[in-house]
Amino acid sequence: MSTFRRLLGFLRPYRTGVVFSFALAAAAMAATVAIPWLTGRAIDATRRGDRNDLWMLAIVVAVAGLLRLALSVGRRLVAGRVSLGVEVDLRQRLYAHLQSLELGFFDHQQTGQLMSRVTVDLQAVRFFLGYGLIFIGQALFTIVLAGIAMFLLRPELAAIALAPVPFVVLVAFRFGRRSRPAMQEVQQRVAELTAEAEENVSGVRVVKAFAREERQLGRFDHRVGRVFEQSMIATRLQAFYAPFIGFLPNIGLAAILFVGGRAVIDGTLTVGEFTAFYAYLLMLIGPMRMLGYMLGSAQRATASGARIFQLLDRAPAMSVPENAPPLPAGAGRVELRGVSLTFEGSRQQALDDVDLTVEAGSTVALVGGTGSGKTALVSLLPRLYDATAGEVLIDGANVRDVDPRSLRHEIAVVNDDPFLFSATVHDNIAYARPEATREEVELAARRARAEEFVGELPDGYDTMIGERGLTLSGGQRQRIAIARALLANPRILVLDDATSAVDASTEQEIKEALREVMAGRTTFVIAHRLSTISLADDIVVLEHGRIVARGGHDELLDDNELYAEIAEAAGGRSMPREAVG
Ligand SMILES: Nc1ncnc2c1ncn2[C@@H]1O[C@H](COP(=O)(O)OP(=O)(O)OP(=O)(O)O)[C@@H](O)[C@H]1O
Numbered sequence: 001m002s003t004f005r006r007l008l009g010f011l012r013p014y015r016t017g018v019v020f021s022f023a024l025a026a027a028a029m030a031a032t033v034a035i036p037w038l039t040g041r042a043i044d045a046t047r048r049g050d051r052n053d054l055w056m057l058a059i060v061v062a063v064a065g066l067l068r069l070a071l072s073v074g075r076r077l078v079a080g081r082v083s084l085g086v087e088v089d090l091r092q093r094l095y096a097h098l099q100s101l102e103l104g105f106f107d108h109q110q111t112g113q114l115m116s117r118v119t120v121d122l123q124a125v126r127f128f129l130g131y132g133l134i135f136i137g138q139a140l141f142t143i144v145l146a147g148i149a150m151f152l153l154r155p156e157l158a159a160i161a162l163a164p165v166p167f168v169v170l171v172a173f174r175f176g177r178r179s180r181p182a183m184q185e186v187q188q189r190v191a192e193l194t195a196e197a198e199e200n201v202s203g204v205r206v207v208k209a210f211a212r213e214e215r216q217l218g219r220f221d222h223r224v225g226r227v228f229e230q231s232m233i234a235t236r237l238q239a240f241y242a243p244f245i246g247f248l249p250n251i252g253l254a255a256i257l258f259v260g261g262r263a264v265i266d267g268t269l270t271v272g273e274f275t276a277f278y279a280y281l282l283m284l285i286g287p288m289r290m291l292g293y294m295l296g297s298a299q300r301a302t303a304s305g306a307r308i309f310q311l312l313d314r315a316p317a318m319s320v321p322e323n324a325p326p327l328p329a330g331a332g333r334v335e336l337r338g339v340s341l342t343f344e345g346s347r348q349q350a351l352d353d354v355d356l357t358v359e360a361g362s363t364v365a366l367v368g369g370t371g372s373g374k375t376a377l378v379s380l381l382p383r384l385y386d387a388t389a390g391e392v393l394i395d396g397a398n399v400r401d402v403d404p405r406s407l408r409h410e411i412a413v414v415n416d417d418p419f420l421f422s423a424t425v426h427d428n429i430a431y432a433r434p435e436a437t438r439e440e441v442e443l444a445a446r447r448a449r450a451e452e453f454v455g456e457l458p459d460g461y462d463t464m465i466g467e468r469g470l471t472l473s474g475g476q477r478q479r480i481a482i483a484r485a486l487l488a489n490p491r492i493l494v495l496d497d498a499t500s501a502v503d504a505s506t507e508q509e510i511k512e513a514l515r516e517v518m519a520g521r522t523t524f525v526i527a528h529r530l531s532t533i534s535l536a537d538d539i540v541v542l543e544h545g546r547i548v549a550r551g552g553h554d555e556l557l558d559d560n561e562l563y564a565e566i567a568e569a570a571g572g573r574s575m576p577r578e579a580v581g
Contacts, residue, residue: 003302003305003306003309004298004302004305006305006309007125007128007129007301007302007305008129010086010089010090010125010129011082011086011129011133013085013089014081014082014085014086017078017079017081017082017085018082018133018134020078021075021078021079021082021134022134022137024071024072024074024075024078025071025075025134025137025138025141026138026141027067027071028067028068028071028072028075028138029138029141029142029145030145031064031065031067031068031071032064032068032142032283033142033145033146033149033280033283034064035061035064035065035279036149036275036276036279036280036283037149037153037276038057038060038061038064039061039272039275039276039279040153040270040272040273040274040275040276040277040279041053041057041272041276042054042057042058042061042272043271043272043275044270044271044272044273045057045272047270047271047272075134079130079131079134080130082129082130083126083127083129083130083131084126084130086125086126086129086130087122087123087126087130090122090125090126090308091118091122093312094117094118094122094308094311094312095118097311097312097314098114098118098311100316101314101316101317102316102317102318102384102385102386103379103384103385104317104343104344104385105314105317107343107344107345108344108345110195110198110199111195111198111199111202112191112192112193112194112195112196112197112198112199113191113192113194113195114311115194115195115198116187116190116191116194116195117191117307117308117311119194120187120190120191120194120304121187121191121304121305121307121308122304122308124187124297124300124301124303124304125301125304125305125308127297127301128297128298128300128301129301132294132297132298132301135290135294136290136291136294136295136298138287138290139287139288139290139291139294140287140291142283142284142286142287143165143284143287143288146280146283146284147162147165149276149280150162150277150280150281153273153276153277154260154263154269154273154277157256157259157260157263157269157277160252160255160256160259161252161255161256161277161280161281161284162252163251163252163255164248164249164251164252165248167248168245168248168249168288168291171241171244171245171248172241172245172291172292172295174241175237175238175241175242175245175292175295175296176295176298176299178237179234179237179238179241179296179299180299180302180303182230182233182234182237183234183296183299183300183302183303184303184306184307185230185233186227186230186231186234186300186303187300187303187304187307188307189223189226189227189230190227191307192223192226193220193223193224193226193227196219196220196223197220200216200220238293238296241292241296242289242292242293242296243289243292244292245288245289245291245292246285246288246289246292248288249281249284249285249288250285252281252284253278253281253282256277256278256281257278260274260277260278261274317386318383318386318404320403320404321400321401324401324402324403324404325401325402325403326402326403326406327394327395327397327402327403327406327407327409327410328395328396328397328402329395330360330394330395330396330491331360331361331395331491331520331522332360332361332394332395332410332491332492332521332522333357333358333359333360333394333395333396333522334356334357334358334381334392334393334394334492334522335356335357335358335391335392335393335394336354336355336356336357336377336380336390336391336392336393337355337390337391337392337393338353338354338355338389338390338391339351339353339354339355339356339377339380339387339389339390339391339392340352340353340354340387340388340389340390340545341373341376341380341385341387341388341545342388343376343385348545349388349545350373350376350545351373351376351377351380351387351545351546352373352544352545352546353389353390353546354373354377354390354545354546354547355547356377356540356547358522358524358538359522360395360522361519361520361521361522362522362523362537362538363518363522363523363524363525363535363536363537363538364523364524364525364536364537364538364539364540365524365525365526365527365532365533365535365536365538365539365540366378366524366525366526366540366542367526367527367533367539367540367541367542367563367566367570368541368542368543368562368566369543369562369566372542372543372544372545373542373544373545373546374496374526374542375415375496375526376545377542378413378494378496378524378526379413380392380399381394381399381411381492381494381524382399382404382407382408382411382413383399383400383404383407383408386400394407394410394411394491394492395491409432409488409490410490410491410492411490411491411492411493411494412432412484412485412486412488412490412492412493412494413485413494413496414478414481414482414484414485414493414494414495414496414498415481415496415497415498416478416496416497416498416500416501417474417477418477418478418480418481418484418498420465420472420477420480420481421465422464422465422466422467423464423465424459424461424462424463424464424465425445425454425457425460425461425462425463425465425480426438426441426461426462428465428480428484429441429444429445429450429461429480429483429484429487430484430487431484432484432485432487432488433487433488433489436487438461440487441461441483441487442461444483444484444486444487445461445479445480445483446513447482447483447486447513447514447516447517448479448480448482448483448486448510448513449479449506449509449510449513450476450479450480450482450483453476453479465480473501474501475501475502475503475506477501478498478499478500478501478502479502479506479510481498482495482498482499482510482514486517490521491521491522492521492522492523492524493517493518493521493522493523493524494523494524494526495514495523495524495525495526495527495532496524496526497526497527497528499511499527499529499532500527500528500529504529504531507529507531507532508531511531511532511535514535515535518535523535523536527570528569528570529570530567530570533553533567533570534553537552538550538551538552539551539552539553539556539563541556541560541562541563541566543562548560548562549562549563553567
């Protein structure tokens with residue numbers, strides 16, 4: 001189905017509004033078209049010296065004007081409602097669709113590109129659907145009505161006056177064909193510009209830290225230049241075609257002056273009729289210009305629509321069986337059977353034939369060099385990614401067969417660079433359980449050793465945290481994230497480098513608190529410090545996506561060279577005391 005027809009589909013819920021605004025527009029135009037005819041009769045009445053008729057006609061013209069005013073106000077109100085309604089629907093649909101897409105999709109997207117689609121492209125579409133279409137309808141209607149009025153007045157003159165119309169259609173068609181690809185490229189470049197701006201703002205710390213403002217400015221200027229160049233191409237097309245469409249009726253005007261003027265001299269046409277005719281022709285110029293302009297906006301909307309549909313047509317890759325049951329009750333036993341994972345767009349396997357069973361309630365540490373697949377492994381548990389091969393089972397249920405919401409409810413992940421929302425500390429901690437009481441939130445914060453610094457914030461738990469929590473230190477953010485995970489009260493807890501940014505003594509405190517929380521939960525710990533690894537009963541060593549060893553610290557030190565190396569780098573060969581026993 002063509003993009004244009006699909007766009008029209010968005011108007012379906014507003015059928016009544018659309019029909020109504022077209023009807024109002026048509027009635028307003030009928031009143032407008034009546035005015036030149038009435039004017040013509042008034043001029044003839046003047047020539048006859050008929051004061052009564054003149055008086056009557058003046059009143060009727062005023063009434064027609066008032067009618068037109070009322071109808072136009074009504075039309076604008078109804079059309080505005082349709083336009084804004086389409087905007088709301090489109091926004092909600094796009095946003096709901098984005099939410100339904102799997103994490104892997106976002107790995108390959110630039111935030112700015114997505115933002116541009118949900119803002120710039122959406123505006124173009126809603127403007128056209130809400131107003132543009134009605135303007136086009138109104139313009140066509142005026143041309144048809146004025147044409148009929150002219151034919152009724154004088155068919156042969158009308159034929160001359162309307163002769164340019166087929167050319168107008170032809171020119172408009174050519175304009176459309178040339179301008180659509182140009183507009184599509186403009187929209188694409190605007191999206192690139194938005195992406196650049198977004199990265200500059202998000203990455204402002206790095207930009208400042210390396211004093212690279214000028215380089216960023218240079219890149220931004222380059223993008224701005226690209227938008228300018230392409231917009232100029234589109235503008236040149238519009239600059240030529242739109243006035244040209246408006247110019248064509250002027251030819252008719254000249255012809256009518258000549259032919260009609262002669263008819264008046266010959267006495268076969270009254271001055272009033274001639275004036276009315278002339279007024280009709282003038283009346284055509286506006287709508288024809290409007291047609292040219294609106295056809296441009298139709299091209300823009302179609303280009304934008306294509307970009308929006310590209311997004312809407314991207315089906316979620318992660319399928320969930322219909323009526324999938326919730327995760328069955330259990331204590332959090334995890335089993336990976338022959339699991340492999342290759343990320344989209346990657347040639348290398350992140351996990352290669354991994355078999356791993358973690359008994360309920362136990363704590364396992366994953367260690368390995370960077371890129372060895374630790375994060376990849378734990379991201380399979382809440383089904384953030386699907387394994388390319390093999391099965392992931394939690395309490396005996398394949399994660400692919402259960403409702404992902406219930407699954408994710410039971411698994412909390414804390415990583416090294418947690419994302420916090422622009423909201424209060426309380427709301428950030430209570431993110432997974434907004435109904436949690438203040439006491440529960442405070443208890444979670446106490447356990448995560450966040451209580452003290454939260455108490456020092458200006459409004460305590462009600463302090464607003466800046467975007468992404470950037471007003472807090474890395475260690476503070478991690479503690480809020482741990483509190484958030486603890487409050488969720490999950491069956492399985494994943495701490496992926498979750499204490500990497502806190503100092504050793506705070507980590508020690510968090511660890512003690514975690515011991516208490518970890519009791520009765522299955523916990524995965526990814527850490528580079530031996531002191532954190534010591535939280536685990538059991539250590540799994542990963543290398544190039546494969547499990548190469550598993551066991552206790554001492555055992556692995558003796559048996560596994562890679563582990564011995566990692567342990568050495570992580571703080572020495574001997575385990576901290578509290579880990580023993
Ligand atoms: N979203 C992704 N898309 C494509 N490739 C990815 C993605 N995430 C990770 N990878 C790749 O998969 C491999 C395993 O990555 P993973 O993040 O699991 O490593 P890790 O062991 O957690 O490392 P680190 O200790 O540095 O965090 C790496 O080669 C990485 O480049």
